[in-house]
Structures are given as C-alpha cells and as structure tokens.
Amino acid sequence: MYGMGILKGLGVTIRHFFESYAEDIRYSGRRYFGAKSDFSERQGIDTRGVYTVQYPEEKIAVPERFRFVPFLVVNDADHPEAPGEDWCTSCGICSKVCPPQCIWIVRGEDPVTKRPIPQPEAFYIDTDICMNCGYCAEFCPFDAIKMDHDYELASYDRTTYHIHDKARLSKPFSYWMSIAPTTANEEARDRGSWEHSDVVKEKKKAGGAAVAYTPTESPAEVLALLKANAPKPEPEPEAAAASTAVASPVAGEAPAAEAADGEKAARLAKREAALARKRAAKEQSGE
Ligand code: SF4
Ligand code: SF4
Structure with missing residues (x-):
C-alpha cells in the first residue's frame, strides 16, 4: 500500500x-x-x-575505526633501543596514493655520504586539503602512518597552522595502541613482532630474533617486552679489555680484530675521498 x-x-x-x-x-x-x-x-x-x-x-x-587527519608513528621516548625513532622510511607511497595530493615528504640523507637514508627529514600534511580518506594509512607498508581520533583542530589561522609538520605529526606508538588496540594487535600479529618490520629483518639477518608478538592491549606491557628483550649494555671499555685478556683463548685474536677495523676505516676513507672528488668535479662543471 x-x-x-x-x-x-x-x-x-x-x-x-x-x-x-x-x-x-x-x-x-x-x-x-x-x-x-x-x-x-x-x-x-x-x-x-x-x-x-x-x-x-x-x-x-569515537569508535576505534574512527579516522581524522593522519599522524606518524614514532618509537616511545623510553624505548630501550631507539627512543623516538621514526617508523616512516620515507618510501613516498602515501604521498603517491593520496587523492588530493596533500602530503609532502623530504627524504633524509646521510650527512657524510649525502646518500638517501630511509628516514624522512621533513614531512608535511595540509590538513585543510586532507579528506580523511585513510588511503595513506591503508597503503603504508611499514604501519607508520595512522588516522588520528583528535578532531578538535579548528583555529583562527588557516595558513600555516593547518599544515602539520613532522614534529606535530609524530606521536608515540603507545598513543596509537591506546586509541586503536585491536588494529595495533592485528598489525603486530601480521609482522610477527611488536617491533618495526625493518628491525625484525635486521635482527633476523644478524641471527637474532625480534620481540615476538604476544597479544596485549596494554602499551606498558609492550614496552616491558621490548625492555626485557633489549641487548644488554656494553661493558665499560676497561672491564671489556680485562675480560677479553682473560677470556680470549686464541692468541692474536684481538690484534686480528683491530686489523679488520683498520681495513674498514681505510675503505671508508677511500670512499669518502672518491665522493669528495666527484662532488668537486660536479661543482666545477657547474651542474
Ligand atoms: S607510506 Fe609509510 S613509510 Fe612510506 S612515506 Fe608514507 S608514512 Fe612513510
Ligand atoms: S587521509 Fe587521504 S587525503 Fe588525507 S593525507 Fe591520507 S590519503 Fe591524503
């Protein structure tokens, strides 16, 4: 009817x-x-x-899946191995997929070799242009950019204040866990660890193991796990020398290690000199 x-x-x-x-x-x-x-x-x-x-x-x-402007995940200030380190590797995928193109990234470079390093030197998001679609967070292969729950961003200045820089965008991992414990757990489960995927790879390469994933919704528990698995601090140089002298069963082992260090330093110096020559030639040719 x-x-x-x-x-x-x-x-x-x-x-x-x-x-x-x-x-x-x-x-x-x-x-x-x-x-x-x-x-x-x-x-x-x-x-x-x-x-x-x-x-x-x-x-x-707000519900856990609520999304407002993105933020960047960094290690907590009391992280035992790399406090405050960026999770972002400046791969640029988020800025490529962003539909309104409101992300700017400046990739960091090694101060000596001037080669690019996997860390952002600068990171900007224009929050007036961001449409909160969450694509950046969906596509980031390093779980380094997340959608925030903080929606109170109004201000009288819509020129610079709404362009969030790296300092303003960076928030600790414990904050991410506190606003989205379910997603943080799902991601850590998929990485197999509570650590960054690059750290997992590096530790595996070195023959060690990263902090295994254990389900928890408490950021404090994650920090405790990281601290429990952090490498023990290096002994004092004098103590180390004394223990090497006592413990080293092979005569000539220490000189061999010193020789290897010397070779490495010479190789690095050679590479630096070659790079400096290259830079000077470039400047001379006015490129
Ligand atoms: S996709 Fe992730 S790791 Fe790559 S630049 Fe964006 S935030 Fe950084
Ligand atoms: S939420 Fe969408 S619009 Fe905003 S920065 Fe990420 S990809 Fe761009």
Whole structure:
C-alpha cells in the first residue's frame, strides 16, 4: 500500500520522541551527579530516545575505526633501543596514493655520504586539503602512518597552522595502541613482532630474533617486552679489555680484530675521498 514507508518512518520519529522523555525521567539526576554518570551508558548502541550531548563539556567516545587527519608513528621516548625513532622510511607511497595530493615528504640523507637514508627529514600534511580518506594509512607498508581520533583542530589561522609538520605529526606508538588496540594487535600479529618490520629483518639477518608478538592491549606491557628483550649494555671499555685478556683463548685474536677495523676505516676513507672528488668535479662543471 502506498504511503506505508512514510508512516513507518513517522512511527520511528514518534517513538524516539516519547522515549526521550521516558529515558530522561529514568536517568533523572544521574547526568552530572554520582559516581556513575548516565553519559557513558547513553552513548551506547542500546540507548533509546534522543540524547543531547553538551559539547564541548561532554564528548562522545569515537569508535576505534574512527579516522581524522593522519599522524606518524614514532618509537616511545623510553624505548630501550631507539627512543623516538621514526617508523616512516620515507618510501613516498602515501604521498603517491593520496587523492588530493596533500602530503609532502623530504627524504633524509646521510650527512657524510649525502646518500638517501630511509628516514624522512621533513614531512608535511595540509590538513585543510586532507579528506580523511585513510588511503595513506591503508597503503603504508611499514604501519607508520595512522588516522588520528583528535578532531578538535579548528583555529583562527588557516595558513600555516593547518599544515602539520613532522614534529606535530609524530606521536608515540603507545598513543596509537591506546586509541586503536585491536588494529595495533592485528598489525603486530601480521609482522610477527611488536617491533618495526625493518628491525625484525635486521635482527633476523644478524641471527637474532625480534620481540615476538604476544597479544596485549596494554602499551606498558609492550614496552616491558621490548625492555626485557633489549641487548644488554656494553661493558665499560676497561672491564671489556680485562675480560677479553682473560677470556680470549686464541692468541692474536684481538690484534686480528683491530686489523679488520683498520681495513674498514681505510675503505671508508677511500670512499669518502672518491665522493669528495666527484662532488668537486660536479661543482666545477657547474651542474
Ligand atoms: S607510506 Fe609509510 S613509510 Fe612510506 S612515506 Fe608514507 S608514512 Fe612513510
Ligand atoms: S587521509 Fe587521504 S587525503 Fe588525507 S593525507 Fe591520507 S590519503 Fe591524503
């Protein structure tokens, strides 16, 4: 019969209208008083009626998959091996896939060799252009860029303030875990470790093992795992020399190691000299 859909829709509206008053009476006095406010209960999916949130004094908790402008994951300041290190390798994939092209990356370079290194020197996102699509986070092969939950970014300055630089974009891994524990666990499970995928590879190459993935939703537990598996600090040089002198069973082992170090230093010096010659020739030719 024609018009049934309209009547059904109106029925839903009328039900919400009456339920709003019924629920207000039921929760009366519990909005701001008492140990257990009704606010957390009435944000749930089972809530009935219409409920007014007194923003900005009250804020609705966002779901874990909520996405606002991206941020960059870095190691925590108390990471045992590489505090504050970027997870981003400046591969540039995120800036290529970004539909409105609002990501700028400057790849870092080795100060001596001037060769590119897998770290961003600068990273900018124009948050006025970003459309919060989340492609960058989806495509990043290193789990280094994530969608944030912080939606209160309004300001009176829409020129520079809304262009987030690396310092503003960088947030510790523990923050990522606190806002999205399920996704952080899924990603760590897929990497097989709580560490960055490059660290996992390096440790494997060196014959060691990275911190294995253990399910947890607590960033503190992850940090404890990292600390427990961190390499022990090097002994003091004097103590090390004494222990080598006592422990080394093969005569001439220490001189052999020194000779290897000397060879390596000579090779590096040779390479530096060649690079310097190359740079000088380039400058002379005016390239
Ligand atoms: S895709 Fe990931 S690792 Fe590559 S530049 Fe973007 S944030 Fe960095
Ligand atoms: S969320 Fe989308 S628009 Fe925003 S920076 Fe990432 S890819 Fe670009």
